[in-house]
Every structure is written in structure tokens, then in C-alpha cells.
Amino acid sequence: MHSGKTSPFSSFSPADRRLSALYRHLEGSSSIAAMDSIAAAPTSASSAAGASVFDHVVRGPEDPILGVTVAYNKDQSPVKLNLGVGAYRTEEGKPLVLNVVRRAEQMLVNDNSRVKEYLPIVGLADFNKLSAKLILGADSPAIQENRVTTVQCLSGTGSLRVGAEFLARHYHEHTIYIPQPTWGNHPKVFGFAGLSVKSYRYYDPATRGLDFQGLLEDLGSAPSGAIVLLHACAHNPTGVDPTPQQWEQIRQLMRSKALLPFFDSAYQGFASGNLDADAQSVRIFVNDGGECLVAQSYAKNLGLYGERVGALSIVCRTADVAGRVESQLKLVIRPMYSNPPLHGASIVATILKDRNMFQEWTIELKAMADRIITMRQKLFDALCSRGTPGDWSHIIKQIGMFTFTGLNSEQVAFMTKEYHIYMTSDGRISMAGLSSKTVPHLADAIHAAVKRAA
Numbered sequence: 001m002h003s004g005k006t007s008p009f010s011s012f013s014p015a016d017r018r019l020s021a022l023y024r025h026l027e028g029s030s031s032i033a034a035m036d037s038i039a040a041a042p043t044s045a046s047s048a049a050g051a052s053v054f055d056h057v058v059r060g061p062e063d064p065i066l067g068v069t070v071a072y073n074k075d076q077s078p079v080k081l082n083l084g085v086g087a088y089r090t091e092e093g094k095p096l097v098l099n100v101v102r103r104a105e106q107m108l109v110n111d112n113s114r115v116k117e118y119l120p121i122v123g124l125a126d127f128n129k130l131s132a133k134l135i136l137g138a139d140s141p142a143i144q145e146n147r148v149t150t151v152q153c154l155s156g157t158g159s160l161r162v163g164a165e166f167l168a169r170h171y172h173e174h175t176i177y178i179p180q181p182t183w184g185n186h187p188k189v190f191g192f193a194g195l196s197v198k199s200y201r202y203y204d205p206a207t208r209g210l211d212f213q214g215l216l217e218d219l220g221s222a223p224s225g226a227i228v229l230l231h232a233c234a235h236n237p238t239g240v241d242p243t244p245q246q247w248e249q250i251r252q253l254m255r256s257k258a259l260l261p262f263f264d265s266a267y268q269g270f271a272s273g274n275l276d277a278d279a280q281s282v283r284i285f286v287n288d289g290g291e292c293l294v295a296q297s298y299a300k301n302l303g304l305y306g307e308r309v310g311a312l313s314i315v316c317r318t319a320d321v322a323g324r325v326e327s328q329l330k331l332v333i334r335p336m337y338s339n340p341p342l343h344g345a346s347i348v349a350t351i352l353k354d355r356n357m358f359q360e361w362t363i364e365l366k367a368m369a370d371r372i373i374t375m376r377q378k379l380f381d382a383l384c385s386r387g388t389p390g391d392w393s394h395i396i397k398q399i400g401m402f403t404f405t406g407l408n409s410e411q412v413a414f415m416t417k418e419y420h421i422y423m424t425s426d427g428r429i430s431m432a433g434l435s436s437k438t439v440p441h442l443a444d445a446i447h448a449a450v451k452r453a454a
């Protein structure tokens, strides 16, 4: 705590301890002003006619990622470009619904035997089984030994949150280490669940690569049993992943210290275009017989963003433990949203259980991944041909949906103001939002921003 400063939650009931924990985590960081405005203490109960009982509520800040879209939508310029949120666009700049998804939806609509009854608390059984197979591999010993419990959740975010709530209630160590930097929602998801959030070194701005030494040192000095959040592939926002050899070293270190891995798999298939290759990090941890958690999202790889389809798997030592863990996951989920939505999970199950549809998906997925890789090359070439000062090779070296450009917040603000290009203030751009037509405009903007500062 800073001297003389008390948490705005200090006079609250024990139920508000989660907010307080998050406050302590964020204190001293720039996010603290934002937290103050998330929950300001009421001054007095208002009973006078006309005065609102919510008068004390201060306006909260826009989300650093989704708020970019809000600003973009207000811009009237015909050349405006949204490279903020990670959402795939076609070469024509349009959102894409995969053909295989349309086909699955048609089949579902035409099947009159289908009803709209509630799903069980844990979701659609087929979907859960197939999701575990997709991430762990069809021949995974953990699946064969029935040691995995999988529950359908509200996309990746909901899966992370349910996992975090379970850990806060049932795991002995409440500290979670997240990479520095990471997806901006991670500290909030884990902090609001009541975990204490710390970070480990991950990215080295000097090399624009992995700070592997720093990572090993920080995880090496974490308390035994601490939870560690790992991006399964296509690290967001940096686009920098450990090599297979480095993953193996991370595994050895974590297992030797009994650190508990919590994988966030939001981009399976988007990094390399291959679903199995992108799941390797998770599989090396599962194949050693140890325990871990995995949050999966179908937002990006099946383009099901708004359908909110995802899964949380907890790999346990024995089938008996897995059964007990599942019984407790149900107690987490039931008071939160009772049970998950039916439609999106039915689409996924339809595709995953049909050999031909699965095949069709992998082809469409590869096409999306390849288009992103082509955009990397085009942007890199465009900057080279303009002679933009600096080394831009990281654009083609980084992996997945995003390029972590190295542009600072002032340069980003300049590009938004002068070129109507919208991106997060940390300099991250969504390569999936770019097309051959818009690359020159982006390259002009980056060139001008860099020259201006030089």
C-alpha cells in the first residue's frame, strides 16, 4: 500500500475482498485510477425526490481493446481502419463466417428433432469430449484414463474465469503469475476471482523476442505451487512464442517446483495453420502425467466470436479426482449463469464429429492463417520499400494474429488522428484486420509516425 492511501474497498464487507485484492495488485500502476472509477464508495443514501440513488457512480473508462472499436465506429472517415480487436477480416475487409459453420447451422436448423431445452450445467457432452480431444490429442493418455474433466463455458474469457473461481476456492496457492505483457483482460479476470496476480518477464523490447532468461529466473523464484498462466500459442500481444526446446525447459522447471500450469488457448490453428502443431505446448505438459488447466476458445479458429463458445479442461492425476473436481465446477457455474448456451456448442460438435466437416474446417483455418502470414510479408515489404527507419523484421518473425510493432502510444495517437488507423495504445496491430488494399495506407502512417519522432 502507498503510505496514507487506503483502498476504497477497505470499509466493505468480506464479499468485496476480491475487489480489494485486485486493487492491491493494480495499486501503483496506471490502472489504479480506472479501478477507482469501477467502484467508488457511495457518499450517502439518497432519498430526496429527483436525486438518483446512483448519483455517486462515476463514469468508468472504456476497455483498452474493445474501446478501440467504439472510437472507430464514431469516425466518419472513408479510409478508417480498425486494427484494434483481434477479429478476422477477408481481403475485402468483411467479417467472415466459415462455410463449414454455415453448413453446420443449416443442418441444425433443418433437424426438427432438435429442441431448446436447457443444457446440463457443464454443457453439451459431445462438445466437451471433442474439445478435450482437439487440444490434448485424440490419443492422449489423460483422456483414455478418464482423468480430464471438461466443462463448456462462455468462450475463452468465461473458461478462464470459471477456472480462476475454482482455483480460488479449492487450490492452496492463490498467486497466479502472468506474462509481462499479456492480454489486458487477464489481470482483471484472475483478480476479480480473488487470486493475487503477479507477473513474470516474457518479452524483451530490445530484441523484440522472448526474454527467456528472465522468464526462467522469475518462475524459478516463484513460490512452490504457484499458478502460472501460459499462452498455448500465438502469444497476445507480442506474437512471440517459446521454441519447442524452450517449452521443454519451462516444463521441467515448472514441474520441479510444482508450479500449476493454466494454459490459455485462444488461437489454436491460427499460429501455424495446423491444429496439432499449435497444441504442442499443452501436450508436452499433459504427456508427463502431471496436472494442468486449459481454457479453449472457438472465437478465432472457428470464427464463432459472438456465439461465445469455449471450454475449460482440468487434467487431474486420477479419474476419481477429476470426478470430484467436476462436481465442484458445477457449484461454481450454477450460481454464475446456471448453464451455457446451446447453439454455438452444437455447431462445434457437429463439425468436430464429422470427418468431412472437420477436414473442411482445417482447410478454411489454414487459409485464414496463411492470409495473415501474407499480410505480414506485405507490410514488411511496404515499409522496406519506403525506407522507413528501423528494423521491421519482427513483423515477419512474430506469430499469430498480432504484430507488436514497437510503436509508442504517441505514435499510435498520431496515426489515429492523421490516418484514421485504430489500434491499441501499446502498438499492437491485428494483422487479421489488414488487407492488400489497406497495407499501403498503414505503411504510410507508420512511416510518417516514425519519421516524425526521429
Ligand code: PLA
Pocket (backbone or CB within 6 Å): 065, 066, 084, 085, 086, 087, 154, 155, 156, 157, 158, 183, 185, 231, 236, 264, 266, 297, 298, 299, 305, 310
Ligand atoms: N485469451 C486471449 C489471449 C485472447 O487474446 C482473447 C481475446 C481471449 C482469451 C478471449 O477470447 P474470447 O472470450 O472471445 O474467446 N482477445 C481479443 C478480443 C481477440 C478481446 O480482447 O476480447 C483481443 O483483441 O485481444
